[in-house]
Structure formats: C-alpha cells, structure tokens
Amino acid sequence: MNLILIAPPAAGKGTFASRLTKEFGLVSISAGELLRNIDPETELGKQVRQLQAKRELVPDELINGLIKERLSKDDIKNGFILDGYPRYMAQVDAVNETIKELGLTIDYAVLLNVDYETALKRTLGRVICPNCKRTYNKLTGVCKPINENMCDDCNIELTTRGDDNEESFKKGFETYQKITLPVAEYYKKKGMLIELNSNNDADYTFSEFKSKVGK
Ligand code: ZN
Numbered sequence: 001m002n003l004i005l006i007a008p009p010a011a012g013k014g015t016f017a018s019r020l021t022k023e024f025g026l027v028s029i030s031a032g033e034l035l036r037n038i039d040p041e042t043e044l045g046k047q048v049r050q051l052q053a054k055r056e057l058v059p060d061e062l063i064n065g066l067i068k069e070r071l072s073k074d075d076i077k078n079g080f081i082l083d084g085y086p087r088y089m090a091q092v093d094a095v096n097e098t099i100k101e102l103g104l105t106i107d108y109a110v111l112l113n114v115d116y117e118t119a120l121k122r123t124l125g126r127v128i129c130p131n132c133k134r135t136y137n138k139l140t141g142v143c144k145p146i147n148e149n150m151c152d153d154c155n156i157e158l159t160t161r162g163d164d165n166e167e168s169f170k171k172g173f174e175t176y177q178k179i180t181l182p183v184a185e186y187y188k189k190k191g192m193l194i195e196l197n198s199n200n201d202a203d204y205t206f207s208e209f210k211s212k213v214g215k
Helices: 013-024 031-036 043-053 062-072 089-102 117-126 168-187 204-211
Strands: 004-005 027-028 080-083 109-114 126-128 135-137 193-197
Touching: 004 013, 004 168, 013 027, 013 080, 013 109, 013 204, 027 031, 027 062, 031 062, 043 062, 089 168, 109 168, 117 126, 117 135, 117 168, 168 193, 193 204
Parallel strands: 004 080, 004 109, 027 080, 109 193
Antiparallel strands: 126 135
C-alpha cells in the first residue's frame, strides 16, 4: 500500500505515520527528514548544506530529486508513506512524474481532519521533558503528566517549545488551508482521498483508517 499523508498542524500526523510503519510495515518518507539526513559528501548534499548555511529555502527541484532518489530504493517495495509531501500543487505534478517514471502507483491520499480549536489546544498544551524528550499535554487530558509540569520518568520540570504559541500556530494552520488543502481536493476529485476524523484519540483515527481500506 502506497500512501500520501496530508494533515494540518497538530493533527497527529507523526503518530499516525508511525502506526502505519509498525502495523503495515510501510516506510515513512518525509522531505524534512531527507533534508536533515542528507549525505553532505554527495553533490546534492553539498548544494543543500550551502543553501541551509545561507538560511535560504531549498528549492523544489532539489526536494523532488531527493524524494525520487528515496523512492528508487528497494525497501519501499512493501509500501510507503509520503509524509507531508506533496505540500502544494506544484509538488503534486512532480510526484505524478516521479511515480510514473519509477513505475509506482499511489493507492490513497489520507487526510487527517482536525478542528482549529482542537489543534490549537494540542499545540498550546504541548510540553516536553528536556531530558528524555517525552511529550505531554497539559490542556487536552491526553498524556497528562501525573504531577503537574513534571516528567513522570525523570521527575524534572517540563518545558514548552518556543514556537508553540497561538500566533505561529494560526499562521501555520492558515498556510495549510491555503496551499495544502488544494492538494487534498485534487486527490478527492480523483477518487483517491480517504478522510479521517483526527479530533479524538489516535486509536480511533487508526481504526477508522483500517475499516476504510478494508484491513
Ligand atoms: Zn523525562
């Protein structure tokens, strides 16, 4: 099964992708991760590191090239997830081209739907243990620490991430609606879109997915 995973911020995309990896053996491919793990000795790697050093955006051609290279590897034969890619319509064209060239197919695009308010609460309530990196949420009631603001395992104070504020969340959510939702619409028109309700817990979302794909 080959999937494209589309989600707004704080929709539980990471959790969902790791469930797919564990239960279906799918390989998760994200553009961000490919960029972080790029081999700096390769030609592509050198170009990317240079751009990052200058704090410039990595152009689409490079990202598309990385995705294509990743999809050429043998370990994707059991299925893969394109996690958060394509992010906007120009990348959809690149995916279509790559898939065709490599003789692959996409079975479904999966959209995790979450309400603005729910996603905001998840973002603003997110706290992390600086020691073991375990994450908690003090607003949603899911993964609440036993003692307020302390890590259950390490018993040290939890901290927030600097960009977890309402302003940056709002900006991210609006950008998603403007540039990424059209990608979901595109796959919907092609009859490939599976829409899931991601306002509840991760188990609920995952079982809804399994029933929709008949697993
Ligand atoms: Zn900890």
